[in-house]
Amino acid sequence: MRELPRRDFLKLTASALLTAAAAALAAPAAWAEKFYREPPWRRKKPYWGFGVDIEKCIGCARCVDACKTENDVPREPFYFRTWVERYIIRKDNEIKIDAPNGGLDGYPPVADPETVAKSFFVPKLCNLCESSPCVQVCPVGATFKTEDGVVLIDKKYCIGCRYCIQACPYGTRYFHPVLQVADKCSVCYHRLKRGMVTACVEVCPTGARMVGDLSDPESNVTKFRENNKVQTLKANMGTEPKLVYKGLDKEVR
Amino acid sequence: MKDIEHLLRVAVIFLASITVFLVVRAVVKPESYGKIGRYRAEALDDSKALPVRYAGQKECGPCHKAQVKEKAGSSHSGVSCESCHGALAAHVAAPKGAKPAKPAEAEMRRFCLRCHEASVSKPAKFPVQDGTKHNPDMACGMCHKPHAPKI
Amino acid sequence: MHDAVVVALRETLDKVTGFIYPNELELQWSILIVLYPYLTGLVAGAFILASLERVFNVKVLKPTYRLSLLTALAFLIIAPLPLQVHLGHPERSLNILFTPNPTSAMAMFGFVYLWYLMAVLLLEIWLDYRKEIVGWADTDPSWLKRLIYKVMTLGVFKPTEKSYEIDDRVGRALTIIGLPSAVLLHGYVGFIFGSIKANPWWSTPLMPIIFLFSAMASGIAGVMLLYMFLCWARDVEIEMPCLDTVAKYFLTAVIVAFSLEMLESIQTAYEAEEHFDIIQLLIEGKLYLSLIVIQICLGSLLPILLLGLTQLFELPDKVRKVFYAVSGSLSLIGIFAMRWNVVVGGQFFSKSLMGFTTYKLELAGREGLFSASVLCVLPLFVLGVLLWLLPPWDRKPGKA
Structure with a gap:
């Protein structure tokens, strides 16, 4: 190999350093642009989202019942695809949460209602995470996100390791005692594909729940997100749920 | 050559094992796996086909x-x-x-109250009654028709 | 089968304290998943001890070198069993090898495991024993063993002297690869837990390192106890310089593991994030016995004290042996408690951070205490077979 003259070497080094410095200066601007992430429903149609209006929920748990019927969820009080929690926040800041049998058994009357600062019901279901921890950890690809944004379980392929149940921050998964695989809310995928709404939305008497297409600018869920201040659960987890709540209190977990 | 004969034999065993693994994998792996994403594409059909x-x-x-x-x-x-x-x-x-x-006749009152029982937890605008005070012995249907409950 | 689960869960319903999400009543990862990191930990620890002799040329450790390798192999063979038994569909377990999900820590298990078992451990043991195997294939009194040895020679019955020299070099290279592999194997087990952001008791980048050092402590303790036991059983003198060195490494591992655990706890307490209250309740309540008493006091502090005494004072051999045996046993129990506290403890509290579920360890059944005990003892049986087949000590003619 020919030896590089010292001057050339210095020149080369200097220009390399200059280029690197210029790139470093320009970088923050380029990164800031990348900070905006296009929502997947810009390109994928349909793309399913869910909305819950806490201010409309009356805790009747028709949704819980319908979900169990529609999806053959075991009737035992510890297997749920959806359930309804009741929050009671007292004036002295004491917080009590309950969901007897997921809400199916009704809620015992509130003692000393005059000491209650506020109380409300919160329906829970799959949060339709865009970055789903459950999908991330599944060792075999038995739980996956469909092209239309729904997380499903392949019950013929699941090995039953339960890692996904550990990974879900919202406790929406359970281990099916008969099938011996993980199970969760599928947003009634079989109904969506037939042009129907989910069973829980169908029976909700107050319109507290809604399912719809995020890629459709006129859909109920798009309008719900635009016309209200909505929040997701545990936003700090970075899971980017497509389930949004209106009227979510800071005490809700 | 003679000095590393045993190592070559080990290498052959390793390669053979890997080949067997790859062959078995090719046979066993579900055909639709990976067609759309890292999952069995047929699982979509399974989900869609549910009753x-x-x-x-x-x-x-x-x-x-x-x-x-x-x-x-x-x-x-x-x-x-x-x-x-x-x-x-x-x-x-x-x-x-x-x-x-x-909803069974005898159960009607309980059934109606499941939604309409007064509770601090319910939205203020929602019509409720205190079941223990609002004509406790009467069936709801005596006054309110379920399909058009306003009197 | 599932009826029993449902009945048991019904019984736990009224033992819930506070609020939990309804699906959280069932504790998903049972004692079997406690066993898994415990067993792999022993593998990694034993192997790292062996590597110290080989890679860093610590000649004094020679008497435990082969024993460490065989111990690692015995535990490694059994390690995946508790996982397999725990699966809802054990018959589908190979899916994990055929269609691994690259973003899943668990999916990598099969490959890390096979790499470590096949490429590192088996090969290294085979190379190390090859000279003897060739000899035994001719001279062993038992025809069965002769047959096994013949197979193990892979048909090379008359190796050249040079080939043994090559073996030695290849073996050393393998150990150098093996060391990071062992670290990977167990660090990775820690990652399985440490990467679950949904669970604040698990989610810490320190988890793999904590797992690794406690693995070293348990593996070294395990080999140390086995060495002492086997010397006693074979009626030979323990080589004290070797035992002292092993104990020194053991002490180091215990101290590092304990410091890391405390560092993690202090960090959690000082940052006092949203989840701190529930974790405090967990430690003071359900984990008091297994964490404060067993893991910290008996499993870490007492061994550190005992081993520290052997370092500070010149104690007679007999006293040292007792101290080593006691602290080794305590540490093995303490590290089992540590695995329990991580795996089961992490599932006691609700992800709502508002309450606790319980776990009742059944006696019988697939995930009961009995099957867990069997899985715990099984590696020792495997080790027995390995010791019978590949005695790590010099076998004198005529003596078994």
Whole structure:
């Protein structure tokens, strides 16, 4: 190999350093642009989202019942695809949460209602995470996100390791005692594909729940997100749920 | 060569094992795996094919015109038929065979109060009654028609 | 089968304290999943001890070198069993090898495991024993063993002297690869837990390192106890310089593991994030016995004290042996408690951070205490077979 003259070497080094410095200066601007992430429903149609209006929920748990019927969820009080929690926040800041049998058994009357600062019901279901921890950890690809944004379980392929149940921050998964695989809310995928709404939305008497297409600018869920201040659960987890709540209190977990 | 003969044999065993693994994998791996994403594409069909139990509000009108119309003009207009009558896809498929379960007469009061019992937890605008004080011995239906409850 | 689960869960319903999400009543990862990191930990620890002799040329450790390798192999063979038994569909377990999900820590298990078992451990043991195997294939009194040895020679019955020299070099290279592999194997087990952001008791980048050092402590303790036991059983003198060195490494591992655990706890307490209250309740309540008493006091502090005494004072051999045996046993129990506290403890509290579920360890059944005990003892049986087949000590003619 020919030896590089010292001057050339210095020149080369200097220009390399200059280029690197210029790139470093320009970088923050380029990164800031990348900070905006296009929502997947810009390109994928349909793309399913869910909305819950806490201010409309009356805790009747028709949704819980319908979900169990529609999806053959075991009737035992510890297997749920959806359930309804009741929050009671007292004036002295004491917080009590309950969901007897997921809400199916009704809620015992509130003692000393005059000491209650506020109380409300919160329906829970799959949060339709865009970055789903459950999908991330599944060792075999038995739980996956469909092209239309729904997380499903392949019950013929699941090995039953339960890692996904550990990974879900919202406790929406359970281990099916008969099938011996993980199970969760599928947003009634079989109904969506037939042009129907989910069973829980169908029976909700107050319109507290809604399912719809995020890629459709006129859909109920798009309008719900635009016309209200909505929040997701545990936003700090970075899971980017497509389930949004209106009227979510800071005490809700 | 003779000095590393044993190592070569080990290498052959390793390569053979890997080959066997790859062959078995090619045979066993589900055909539709990876077609769309890292999952069995057929699982989508499995999910789509699941049976529907709740028929949906649209299905009731053609046969039960009067009731649907009555309800549509009432404060229960937003309550779907199946919310009270239960899953009715089987009834839609075979109207004579699978009769819808009405909330039982004896259970009616409890059933109505499941939504309408007064509670601090319910939204302020929602119509509620204190079940222990509001005509406790009477069936709701004596005054309120379920399909059009306003008196 | 599932009826029993449902009945048991019904019984736990009224033992819930506070609020939990309804699906959280069932504790998903049972004692079997406690066993898994425990067993792999022993593998990694034993192997790292062996590597110290080989890679860093610590000649004094020679008497435990082969024993460490065989111990690692015995535990490694059994390690995946508790996982397999725990699966809802054990018959589908190979899916994990055929269609691994690259974003899943668990999916990598099969490959890390096979790499470590096949490429590192088996090969290294085979190379190390090859000279003897060739000899035994001719001279062993038992025809069965002769047959096994013949197979193990892979048909090379008359190796050249040079080939043994090559073996030695290849073996050393393998150990150098093996060391990071062992670290990977167990660090990775820690990652399985440490990467679950949904669970604040698990989610810490320190988890793999904590797992690794406690693995070293348990593996070294395990080999140390086995060495002492086997010397006693074979009626030979323990080589004290070797035992002292092993104990020194053991002490180091215990101290590092304990410091890391405390560092993690202090960090959690000082940052006092949203989840701190529930974790405090967990430690003071359900984990008091297994964490404060067993893991910290008996499993870490007492061994550190005992081993520290052997370093500070010149104690007679007999006393040292007792101290080593006691602290080794305590540490093995303490590290089992540590695995329990991580795996089961992490599932006691609700992700709502508002309450606790319980776990009742059944006696019988697939995930009961009995099957867990069997899985715990099984590696020792495997080790027995390995010791019978590949005695790590010099076998004198005529003596078994």
